[in-house]
Amino acid sequence: MTEALALARPPAVPRHAAPIDASPSAPPRPAISFRGVGKTYVSPKGEVGALRGVDVEAPEGRIFGVIGRSGAGKSTLLRLVNRLEAPTTGQVIVDGEDVGALEGEGLIALRRRVGMIFQHFNLLSAKTVAENIALPLKVAGWPRRDIDARVAEVLALVGLEDKRDAYPGKLSGGQKQRVGIARALGPRPKILLCDEATSALDPETTRSILDLLRDINRRLGITIMLITHEMSVIREICDEVLVLEKGEVAERGPVWRVFGDPRHPATLALLRPLSHGLPEDVAARVTSERPSRGEALVELRFTGEREVDLAAAAAGLGPGARVLSAELDRIGGHTQGRLLAASPLSSRLDLPSNARVLGYVASDD
Numbered sequence: 001m002t003e004a005l006a007l008a009r010p011p012a013v014p015r016h017a018a019p020i021d022a023s024p025s026a027p028p029r030p031a032i033s034f035r036g037v038g039k040t041y042v043s044p045k046g047e048v049g050a051l052r053g054v055d056v057e058a059p060e061g062r063i064f065g066v067i068g069r070s071g072a073g074k075s076t077l078l079r080l081v082n083r084l085e086a087p088t089t090g091q092v093i094v095d096g097e098d099v100g101a102l103e104g105e106g107l108i109a110l111r112r113r114v115g116m117i118f119q120h121f122n123l124l125s126a127k128t129v130a131e132n133i134a135l136p137l138k139v140a141g142w143p144r145r146d147i148d149a150r151v152a153e154v155l156a157l158v159g160l161e162d163k164r165d166a167y168p169g170k171l172s173g174g175q176k177q178r179v180g181i182a183r184a185l186g187p188r189p190k191i192l193l194c195d196e197a198t199s200a201l202d203p204e205t206t207r208s209i210l211d212l213l214r215d216i217n218r219r220l221g222i223t224i225m226l227i228t229h230e231m232s233v234i235r236e237i238c239d240e241v242l243v244l245e246k247g248e249v250a251e252r253g254p255v256w257r258v259f260g261d262p263r264h265p266a267t268l269a270l271l272r273p274l275s276h277g278l279p280e281d282v283a284a285r286v287t288s289e290r291p292s293r294g295e296a297l298v299e300l301r302f303t304g305e306r307e308v309d310l311a312a313a314a315a316g317l318g319p320g321a322r323v324l325s326a327e328l329d330r331i332g333g334h335t336q337g338r339l340l341a342a343s344p345l346s347s348r349l350d351l352p353s354n355a356r357v358l359g360y361v362a363s364d365d
């Protein structure tokens with residue numbers, strides 16, 4: 001079956017995917033393992049410690065997202081996987097092989113198994129779409145007939161059959177990225193690295209490229225590792241997320257858990273733009289000291305429940321509790337979010353285990 005057909009019709013047995021819904025007791029094997037990885041750049045200005053003791057794994061067949069502030073080390077981590085950079089310390093194991101030790105033929109073989117797409121597409125403007133896609137196959141020594149067949153297959157896969165002979169200059173940003181994806185998929189990689197792949201695209205095109213990436217991941221079983229500064233990209237398609245901060249692992253885990261219950265200040269800072277605050281009049285009266293009259297400001301967090309009954313949750317905060325704001329989202333079938341409420345200090349606070357008192361709201365009279 002061609003991959004184009006595979007996309008149109010899910011195969012009965014995944015081709016080389018770990019089961020997506022594997023039980024927690026049987027996690028998929030890692031496609032990529034970073035073991036005590038450190039990376040120090042030496043520049044004329046001195047040494048820069050870009051990564052420090054990173055121990056993390058990207059599970060096979062999943063979409064693994066990396067976020068972090070500017071300079072956190074995201075690009076460096078990604079570029080270690082296909083050996084565009086070599087680690088200074090530690091090991092990077094890709095598909096069971098220590099890539100730090102590879103040279104010559106071994107390195108070429110690695111880069112065939114690890115495709116990459118870029119923010120600015122990196123297409124050759126003097127070559128047609130088909131020639132751009134064919135290039136890595138030519139370099140790899142594929143026979144002409146096989147190249148033609150494969151180019152047709154991957155063009156169908158990304159929905160660009162009619163752009164075969166177009167030049168990149170005539171394509172939209174989204175179409176260029178589709179060509180970039182087709183070119184990366186040509187040599188049948190097991191891993192796809194995405195370097196800010198949607199950062200140059202408008203929101204609608206971003207969505208269609210993310211849909212395509214998810215399709216490729218789900219139906220072909222290709223492991224995807226992506227770096228982005230867009231939190232919404234992580235939320236949209238990633239299964240697992242790693243938060244990097246100053247070259248170190250701040251936090252990692254399933255997206256629904258890390259976004260639903262962020263623990264590290266770096267994660268909280270990155271998520272802040274996605275969250276809503278208190279109503280202004282209440283915010284103006286919040287205090288950390290318990291006032292003689294007023295309310296307790298209570299936060300209830302939901303981190304992965306299947307169903308949430310907001311009315312019952314608010315009622316559980318005691319008589320007179322009022323809901324100030326509620327944000328709920330469902331990611332991968334898990335509900336995550338929070339409810340902020342104010343409970344009168346006069347009533348006895350008997351809080352459930354997912355609640356905590358953030359502060360107090362002084363009475364306004």
Ligand SMILES: Nc1ncnc2c1ncn2[C@@H]1O[C@H](COP(=O)(O)OP(=O)(O)OP(=O)(O)O)[C@@H](O)[C@H]1O
Pocket residue numbers: 041042043048049050068069070071072073074075076077229
């Ligand atoms: N080739 C290089 N030579 C010297 N320093 C470098 C080099 N590449 C990256 N760095 C430094 O390493 C650190 C991590 O950079 P990196 O590009 O991996 O971070 P990033 O999280 O991808 O940042 P951004 O989101 O801004 O792209 C930064 O301090 C950066 O200036």
